[in-house]
Amino acid sequence: MPDENADDEVSVEYQYACAAARHFHDAVYLHDDQRLPTADHLFGFAAECAVKSLLLRFTTEVSMTNGKGQPSDKPWWYNPDKNKMEWLGHIDHVLQTVSLLTHGRNSPELLQAMDRLSDFASWNVADRYTDGTTVEASVVACRREAATLVLTLHEQAVITGRLS
Secondary structure, eight states, X not given: OOOTXXXXXXXXXXXXXXXXXXXXXXXXXXXXXXXXXXXXXXXHHHHHHHHHXXXXXXXXXXXXXXXXSOEEEEEEEEETTTTEEEEOOSHHHHGGGHHHHHTTOOOHHHHHHHHHGGGGTTOOGXXXXXXXXXXXHHHHHHHHHHHHHHHHHHHHHHHHTOOO
């Protein structure tokens, strides 16, 4: 944990890791209280933040530099299919970049966690503007599991300093 009084700026990777944990803990609390729409939303944000932290830590294709080479407050990634830099959006967009993490790695934990991210394929940030009646308990439970796997993988990677 960085010293609160230090003059050094806290890394973006660390900020995303903290946001992932915060969103996840809030989502668990809400899920346990059967407040499914908001829990579902926060599980998506938690997974998104954990994956962004991993991408920034363990790949060179994701950076805090935009498509024009200027510093950005959001991560950008090089999309080889389009041969250009693109903003790395929410979890439903982050799924496109998962192959960057798994390339050349064969860790079963990594592959399982990244595979489970597909549970977020239909997640949409715009759902925060709906009445929440279409949220299914089984889908939220799957997304909770997926977020748990990704956050566990992230924690192990931070501790060991490597993504197997």
